[in-house]
Amino acid sequence: MKKNSLISIWKNIFRIRYVEEKIAKEYYKGEMRCPTHLSIGQEAVPSVLDQFIQKTDLAVSGHRAHAHYLAKGGDLKKMLCEIFGKENGCAKGRGGSMHLIDRSVGFAGSTAIVANSIPIGVGIALAKKLKKKKDIVIIYFGDGAIEEGAFYESINFAILKKLPVFFICENNFYSVYTPLKYRQPKDRKIHKMVKGLGCPVFSTDGNDPFKIYEKISAAVKKIRSGKGPIFGEFYTYRHREHCGPNFDDNLNYRPKNDLKYWLEKDPLISLEKKIKKKKMIFLNMKNEKQKIINEVNEAFKFARKSKYPSYKITTRDIYAKKN
Amino acid sequence: MKKNSLISIWKNIFRIRYVEEKIAKEYYKGEMRCPTHLSIGQEAVPSVLDQFIQKTDLAVSGHRAHAHYLAKGGDLKKMLCEIFGKENGCAKGRGGSMHLIDRSVGFAGSTAIVANSIPIGVGIALAKKLKKKKDIVIIYFGDGAIEEGAFYESINFAILKKLPVFFICENNFYSVYTPLKYRQPKDRKIHKMVKGLGCPVFSTDGNDPFKIYEKISAAVKKIRSGKGPIFGEFYTYRHREHCGPNFDDNLNYRPKNDLKYWLEKDPLISLEKKIKKKKMIFLNMKNEKQKIINEVNEAFKFARKSKYPSYKITTRDIYAKKN
Amino acid sequence: MQKKTKLITMSNAINEALHFSMKKDKNLLCFGLGTTDPKGIFSTTINLEKKFGKDRVFDVPASENALTGISVGLSLEKIRSVVSHQRLDFFLLAMDQLVNNAAKWYFTFSQPVPITIRLIIGRGWGQGPTHSQNLHSWFAHIPGLKVVIPSNPRDAKDLLISSIFDPNPVIFIEHRWLHEMEGNINKKTEIKKLDNLGKCKIIEKGNKLTIVASSYLVHEARIALRYLKKFKIDCELIDLRVIKPLDWKTIEKSVKKTGNLLVLDTGSDTLSFASEIISSISIRLFQYLKNPPVKLTMPDIPEPASYGLTKGFYIRPKNIAEKIIKILNIKDGNILKLIQKEPNPHDIPGSWFKGPF
């Protein structure tokens, strides 16, 4: 991995983390009034992927989309405004945290029903292929989403039509509070199951930017070459509750050992450790952090200051007009 | 295979064939007024399965269910009455050919939406397991049905809960006129794909009673022992059009070679050949045939003679009453 | 001089609309089970693949839900598509993608979703409970969808083209019994002259009573009205064509004139679209109504398969005429003597239909 990439990945991770922590810290104030699924602990995959994709590559995601949106280059202010319900929100305040979009950077939308943006992504990929574009489509989802028939139908179609889709499954072992063992066959490896469907797959540690880098680098290249979709399973862990700002391990739904293991594998901390160990002291980390912190604080201020939508929403807003 | 079994299998096949041919021959008269999907060419699997299951084992199926119903012991007269729309029909004339039921022999129902009886079968299997019964559940479906998310969700659940389900996929290579290549990834073997889902699988020639016998014998034993579901893929071929009484190969949607290959593998003809070759002349084949022919002709007469439902159907028929 | 119109079946009209649209919009796709098969979805998709190629016209796996989402995804990249389903009942698998994505996307993200979903309603010949359900009132209940139900070849062609070029998700419902029905359409299609979706059509002018109908029932109503005309009972017949958005103006104007309302519907009674019309008219034109409004709908049961059970099951000219006479309080008991009864056989649209599907 080149130094520049590493810097950029670290920046991504740190930035997402800082945004999410700030949301968590300030959520209690009751200004961010919507169901909010934080990405803390799961920042690495989108942060690395960013190295390999352009704005013309499109991404879709689900309920836990902040990291995906930000790493894709989504406008931070617009995201926060959306979470705050303000008129500058990326969805004009209509969608909230679970409905993010920034077409200008190729973030095509995130939706709140489990697995339901997967067919959307496949449709976008079909469009890309028909238009003979070299762009690829990234579809983010969790280990719960693969239980929906929608996932199965969609990936079958993507394989059949050799579509340029990068299926990214962030396996954090839980669907809300429910562990995999109550939902999927014992001993299943999700990526192996998907291989059986006819899709090239890989799996890797989703908290280790170096491993992710290597895997994604090869995958994106292959997808871009027109050989069809690839499915990557990334093992990771969410630090906080499924939905909301708090820690909830007092509820004891996750084995203490797992928790410990994964907290030690915190992508931000472990990356910073590695950077220091490798003596890759670049520029000025403290300085960079401060820049990000300033940017984020600024964005929060902006969101707070922004107005609630002043218009009254009516049935006129329901249909697109012909132009 | 014991001689008795062979006789019984041959009888099943011959009987189903004769029923179906007679429906085909007489359909033009306009008395059987419903969409009708014939099993001609696909009689072998249910005819053999019959050797290994009891009335307490339940079966569900889809639109092409005549063979499944008859081999399970379903009442022939009631089936014909249903197809003729008569009040003695197994569904009182409300369902037609695609909605067969005979609870008295464990045929729990066939439905007309692709893949939509699969979850029903899985639910029945869960009931059997909870009640600690040794019975198994047979779910029949085609190569098209496995494309529906409902199939995927259902088999996942069956594996997860180790349910006593025998998933029987009769792969006749077509969904209506559409060959597999337009619907599923190239080189996919359906049973291998399903293996990836975590289910024990096998595949075999679905027109060869001897091979079927061997495979099913082992499978049913294993399922009954409580080890969870098994998925069997049976290659077979339908002789006539997807829906209706006619041949339609004038439309050239199936390769001539395939057609030839499979017509030569007609389960009835090839079984009879084998029986003759092995000199297993049992009883009196001609006699047996005549008995069946008489029975079937009798049943047709009965259906014709039967009355249309004389009651007027009303909204009172929509809810079950408390008892 | 050459005639500007030609006689054509509704399935051919639909086929023409698809050819026209695919030619006009080089990106338009057409897919769905059976699209490229020899029967071409009751002949409606015939020759499309040959003409426009496998990339744009294709058959698909049996995956109704994903395919609906795929068409939404395509639309976000400005590729429109027409997705066909041979029965409306099959499409129940796709409600998540339809309602949560197609219908809500523009509202949520301000990005249009121009897709057209063709659904065919079966009837008769033992279609039975799962091949003949008409859920147009479900679709009309969903904010963001448009819902089109043509009754004749001209409308089928014009409205399908309008649906395809509308920037919103459109549910286009075809009644299987109309496919072979003939009617005149313009030989030349001028897209600028086409309606925007949302206009009713007055099919018969009249003063005594307003009849609102759609799809196959428009024809049954016409037969009834033609008959009643002989007795000087002149009713106004409105063909809904598009039920969402609905052209309330035309309906209200007519009711204001006639003061009487009868609504016909091919869907189940409770929450039928007929209920919506009667409700709205009762709310808004209460003072104009001379008599209680009346509806004639399918009962709250699925269609049974049996020939015996479907006898008298459908709404026929005679049922319609009876209602009219009752509403108008016409006492002459002989009027209905000669009106067309249920044809024999009653479970097919015409002699062209030989079953089985």
Add this chain to the structure above:
Amino acid sequence: MQKKTKLITMSNAINEALHFSMKKDKNLLCFGLGTTDPKGIFSTTINLEKKFGKDRVFDVPASENALTGISVGLSLEKIRSVVSHQRLDFFLLAMDQLVNNAAKWYFTFSQPVPITIRLIIGRGWGQGPTHSQNLHSWFAHIPGLKVVIPSNPRDAKDLLISSIFDPNPVIFIEHRWLHEMEGNINKKTEIKKLDNLGKCKIIEKGNKLTIVASSYLVHEARIALRYLKKFKIDCELIDLRVIKPLDWKTIEKSVKKTGNLLVLDTGSDTLSFASEIISSISIRLFQYLKNPPVKLTMPDIPEPASYGLTKGFYIRPKNIAEKIIKILNIKDGNILKLIQKEPNPHDIPGSWFKGPF
């Protein structure tokens, strides 16, 4: 003497109903996403697993469609089940199994399908377009389903038990804003004394106008009526409780008495259940109506997420009172001066709700 009733929240009442039913029917199952998790579906399924074991109470994969079919399959083997969904919107994935199987099975095969499907409607706190849709009118349109919408703890408990022991598929709709609402219920449940599904309840007696409401709107209407009573405006308030089958008698009797009708509905306007009531009453009681019937429904748009956009979005006591005053043609402009406005904050059911879900 000991009191026979106790004060309890609706979610506890639901929890009691489930405990009661699982004890009574040793075969009854309870499953659905979140059923056994620490939060127990907003506390409604708490302790069920502990009490009745993993075989009967379990969490599941995210597979709404298959799970619905599985509950149908279970019912065919005489095992009833309660399947819970944390939002109604998620259940859109299961329409094929619900409509084509659960609803039609008894009609087609004469075999009962006793299943209960709990659906929760979200509202406020940014639930937005895909976590707050109420489609009860969809379900009521489907022949074969029963549809229950309780408004208070007593009904929630009684009706849930009745739903579970009904031999038909029942959709049981809970409004998230009611979960923490308290009310009195009987300490002892006597199953024989429970209603069969299909009775409305008159909540307030009155002579001037009939208000028909359900779910959360019953409470908003009560506030409006309590206020208007001070001005001697006495209306009758009917809580629908069960919308299919519907207790038309109670509604009709009331309208015959009052001659005025206002219907409230938490669903989108077009094809709302309010439309069905107004339609039927207009058809059957036209001559009794002194004024045009009126409805107050949600607009034909999804609920937006933003706090700003939901301001004034919901139906509040004031809106209801305004309509009443308009219908009754009461000219006193001051009457509405003191009625409860939208509370602040307007997007939560009470201070107990801290978000986020």
